[in-house]
Each structure stands twice: as C-alpha cells, then as structure tokens.
Amino acid sequence: MSSNTTFINDNFLLENKFAEELYHNYSKNQPIIDYHNHLSPQHIADNTIFDTITKVWINGDHYKWRAMRTLGIKEEFITGNASDKDKFINWAKTVPYTMRNPLYHWTHLELARYFDIYDLLNEKTAEKIYIETTEKINSESYSTQNLLKKVNAELVCTTEGPIDTLEFHQKLAKNPIGTKMSTAFRPDKAILISNDGYNAYLDTLGDVSGVAINTYSDLCSALKKRIKFFSQNGCKLSDHGLDQIYFEEFTETEINTIFKKKRENRIITPEEALKFQSAILLFLAEMYHEEGWVQQFHLGALRNNNARMHKILGPDTGWDSIGDYPQAQKLSSFLNALDSKDKLTKTIIYNLNPADNEVMATMIGNFNDGSSKGKVQFGSGWWFLDQKDGMTKQLNALSNMGLISCFVGMLTDSRSFLSFPRHEYFRRILCNLLGDEIKRGELPNDMEWIGKLVQDISYNNAKEYFKF
Structure with a gap:
C-alpha cells in the first residue's frame, strides 16, 4: 500500500489540505465513465x-x-x-x-x-x-474484465467504423458484466475521399449495408443504414478524427459529379474533395441529431509525418504531431449551418493545438442555447495535451470563458487496458487547481458546494450528458 514516503503516495499532486479533501472525499471514489477509447471490444467480450x-x-x-x-x-x-x-x-x-x-x-x-x-x-x-x-x-x-473492475469503470465506449459487425458488443450485451461496453461510430474512411483505397472501402461498406454504392445518394443510404444498426446496438455517440472541420459551399449537382468521378477512378481536385467532405459531414451530423447521439470532433492532428516509417509500420505508430490548421471560421460555419436548421446535436470539440484553446472555449458558448446543460462542450486535454500542463490550460480556458461546472470530464482515448489511472491523474489535477484557489482566497472555503462541482466533473455530468 501507498505511504506518504513513496513517490506515488496518497497525496500525489495534491499540494494543500483543501486539494486533499476535495480529492479524497469527493472525487476519488466516483465511478469512471470512459466515453471515448480505442480498446479492443473482442478483448473485453472474450475476457482476455x-x-x-x-x-x-x-x-x-x-x-x-x-x-x-x-x-x-x-x-x-x-x-x-x-x-x-x-x-x-x-x-x-x-x-x-x-x-x-x-x-x-x-x-x-x-x-x-x-x-x-x-x-x-x-x-x-x-x-x-x-x-x-x-x-x-x-x-x-x-483478465480484461477484471482490470476494468479494478478501477471502478462503469462504462467504456470503444470506437468502430461503419463496416464493423459489432459482434463483440452483441456478445457482451447477452452476457453482461459489471462494466458496460458501448461504441462510438467513426465514419472518417467514408468521408476522406482523397485517401488511398477509398473506392475499395466503399465496396466493402456496400456489401455490409446491402446497398450498391454507385451514387452519392447510395452512399448516404448505406451510412444511414449503418447508423440505424449502431443505434439498435446501443450506440449513442459518433466520433471524428479530422485535421479541421470542413465547410465549403456546394450544390447537390456538384457533389453528385464529384462522387461519380471518384467512383470512376478519375482524379478529383483538392477543392472538390473539400466540397464533398463538407457535404457528407453535414449529412452525418444531421443524422446524429435525428438519432439523439452526441457527436465528437477531435481536431488538429498532423498525422503520418514520417513517410518512410509510415510505409514500414503503418498509421498510429508514433509519427504524428500537433498541426496548426485554421479552425475558427469553418467550425463556426459548420455549427451554425446545423443550428440554423435546429439540427445541432450535443457536441464535444477536442483541440490538439493549445494556441486554439480560447478559440474553442469561446466557440462552444455561441451554440449553448439553453436546451440542455453544456450542450456544446470543449473536450478535455487530448493526446499531446493530456498531461498536467495541457489539462490545466484547458481547464483554465474553459473556466475563464465558459462554465467548468458543466464539463463532462476526462476520458482515456487509449488502446491500453492499463490506462485508466489517467482519470485519477485528471481528478488530482482538477482538485489541486481548485484547492490552490481556495487556499489563496480566490474561491470560498465551501467544501460542500465545490465538492459537488468536483463530483459532477468527475462523474455526474457525463452520466447525465450521455444518458447511457
């Protein structure tokens, strides 16, 4: 067991008595809702x-x-x-x-x-x-299921593409364990029309959905069927990993022509790709609203920078970095287009470039319309920013320009079954931030109220927001 002489001790990262009280009395024992990760559902269902x-x-x-x-x-x-x-x-x-x-x-x-x-x-x-x-x-x-129980994980939400069968989610649903498993719908391979292998992917999507994808309308039909299938299997979230939000003006005729060119293996221009990506992203977002899902956007990664190593090892092997894409204008236009039709669903925006923290923190306020608590969220510090400094900066930006009290808190975004102490790490950082301000007199010494705020950010807000 831990003692206060070891490096990882009871009060690790907690610098005063207020921080200690907030963490130990209000945050430590809250269950974990890990609403976005890349764990293997097969490992969970098979209890590997x-x-x-x-x-x-x-x-x-x-x-x-x-x-x-x-x-x-x-x-x-x-x-x-x-x-x-x-x-x-x-x-x-x-x-x-x-x-x-x-x-x-x-x-x-x-x-x-x-x-x-x-x-x-x-x-x-x-x-x-x-x-x-x-x-x-x-x-x-x-075993994987017992590893989740050790950290009091109430729910984990893995990430699957439209062609996934969800067989392991179905298997676990028939044989439930203490931890629930859900999924997030990630259709980026159907959006990024310039990617190598796009047409082959659509052929597979067509086989899985039972829709021959020859036209743009066919693609929308196939994706709609897969969204309905995911909903039937308990899905309540979508997720996108994009460099930036796409929003270009387009006509239906243009999109049909662009898609036809792609299916005929003709070259499409970067401008055509952006128009197509704008159209399909808006279509998907409207579908998410129809299903009552939460949509998540992870923005700002510059991926696969080392072409030589990417060729050898493939994606997601450590060759990515922070990008410096312009974010504000297209994101605003995209959210506004949906809101104008009253088709903007609950939304979480994750930012990878710390230079854009305040952009995101102010952007969410434009579309929080009172219809639900924290409808549009500035997501927790992500990837290169899920460390002490990155989390603190995200918490400060959100506090300064929004309501931290409505924040849905931390997630692992990890492939590792041993990554769940990142929730503890976040909670300790949160409690220390608040405890330090109580000590300095910037917040009142009202443990009942601030303790409730900590409980909400640690667990209650996510429970209410996602309605699993």
Whole structure:
C-alpha cells in the first residue's frame, strides 16, 4: 500500500489540505465513465488474459514507442521481433529519462494501481518488476474484465467504423458484466475521399449495408443504414478524427459529379474533395441529431509525418504531431449551418493545438442555447495535451470563458487496458487547481458546494450528458 514516503503516495499532486479533501472525499471514489477509447471490444467480450505485461502495457502504445526511439533504442525492441521481456527491459531503461513527460507519472500510477508496486521502474528494478507483473497479469484476476473492475469503470465506449459487425458488443450485451461496453461510430474512411483505397472501402461498406454504392445518394443510404444498426446496438455517440472541420459551399449537382468521378477512378481536385467532405459531414451530423447521439470532433492532428516509417509500420505508430490548421471560421460555419436548421446535436470539440484553446472555449458558448446543460462542450486535454500542463490550460480556458461546472470530464482515448489511472491523474489535477484557489482566497472555503462541482466533473455530468 501507498505511504506518504513513496513517490506515488496518497497525496500525489495534491499540494494543500483543501486539494486533499476535495480529492479524497469527493472525487476519488466516483465511478469512471470512459466515453471515448480505442480498446479492443473482442478483448473485453472474450475476457482476455494476457501472457505478459508487455502485451498489455507496451504493445500498441505509441507514446512509449516515441520515447524509446528518442532515447536511441532500436525498433527491434519497440515494434520488432525482440522478446516480450527484452522489450519491457528496454522500456524500463527509458523510464528514468521520461521525467517531466507524463509517461513518468502514468507509468508509476499504473504500476501502483494495478500491481501494488511502488518501486521506481528503471534498469535496476526491471527484472524484478517484469517477473512480478507478468505473474499477476497472467492470471484470471487480471483478465480484461477484471482490470476494468479494478478501477471502478462503469462504462467504456470503444470506437468502430461503419463496416464493423459489432459482434463483440452483441456478445457482451447477452452476457453482461459489471462494466458496460458501448461504441462510438467513426465514419472518417467514408468521408476522406482523397485517401488511398477509398473506392475499395466503399465496396466493402456496400456489401455490409446491402446497398450498391454507385451514387452519392447510395452512399448516404448505406451510412444511414449503418447508423440505424449502431443505434439498435446501443450506440449513442459518433466520433471524428479530422485535421479541421470542413465547410465549403456546394450544390447537390456538384457533389453528385464529384462522387461519380471518384467512383470512376478519375482524379478529383483538392477543392472538390473539400466540397464533398463538407457535404457528407453535414449529412452525418444531421443524422446524429435525428438519432439523439452526441457527436465528437477531435481536431488538429498532423498525422503520418514520417513517410518512410509510415510505409514500414503503418498509421498510429508514433509519427504524428500537433498541426496548426485554421479552425475558427469553418467550425463556426459548420455549427451554425446545423443550428440554423435546429439540427445541432450535443457536441464535444477536442483541440490538439493549445494556441486554439480560447478559440474553442469561446466557440462552444455561441451554440449553448439553453436546451440542455453544456450542450456544446470543449473536450478535455487530448493526446499531446493530456498531461498536467495541457489539462490545466484547458481547464483554465474553459473556466475563464465558459462554465467548468458543466464539463463532462476526462476520458482515456487509449488502446491500453492499463490506462485508466489517467482519470485519477485528471481528478488530482482538477482538485489541486481548485484547492490552490481556495487556499489563496480566490474561491470560498465551501467544501460542500465545490465538492459537488468536483463530483459532477468527475462523474455526474457525463452520466447525465450521455444518458447511457
């Protein structure tokens, strides 16, 4: 168990008695609603038991991979053919060099919360910790479902594309466990018309939906059928990972012509692609409103920067960065077009460029119309910003220009079953921020009210907002 002499102790990141009281009495024991992640639904439904700590903790984690590469560790020990033990030892060698990167905090929180290990991970402790964690992980009490129970996860929401069968969500629905699993609909491959393999993807979508996709109208019909299918299987959210919101003026004739050109394998211009992407995104957003879903937009990533390594390893392997796209005008026009028809559903906007924090914090206020609490949200610090400084800046921007009291809080956005202490990390940062302002006299010493605010941001607001 933790003591106040270990690095990860009871009051980690809590700098005064007010922060401690807020965290321990109001936030710590709230259940987790993880409304956006990239966990494998098959692993959850099958209650997978992993062979080694490496398989559940290092494989697939491009945060760790980037750090290891920066330190000069060969790819063999990252994504290559090295043994699980050698990959773990090379990660352990890296950890002391990650100080001041959130990986250092996350690593030791995860060792503490899942394995009751409070030793610092480094080259000296690597062998012992590898043996201890692997012995535990390779047991029924560390199956995927039990890992979710350990952190009091009430609900996890994975992310699937329109062609997914949702068979594992259906399997779990028939055999429910303590943690509920839902899905978020992510149709980006049907939107990004300039991507390689677009036509082949539409052929598959046509097969799955039972709609021969020859025209733009056919595409809309196929997507509508898949949205209805997702709704029938308990889906309440969509999600998009886009560089920026698309909003160009277009006519129906133009979109039909552009789509026909693409299906005939003719080249379309960048301007034509933007018009098409604008049209299909608006169509989807109106469908989400019809279904009563929450729509999520993750904006601002500049992906696959290293063409050589992308060719070798593929996407989502650690070659992405923050982009500096213009965001405000198109986002405003897109939200306004939907709102003008009264077809703007609940919306969460995640920002990857901290320079745009205040843009997003003010944009949401334009479309919070009183129809529901926090209808349009500025999402939590995402990807490169889900660290102490990034979370604090997001919380401050939202507080300064909106109502932090309506915020739906944290999510993991992770592929790892050991990533859930990020909720604890966020909650500690939130409580310390508020506790510090109580100490300075900037907030009243009203623990009952501020404690309720903390409970709401930790759990209650998400519970009310998503209505799972």
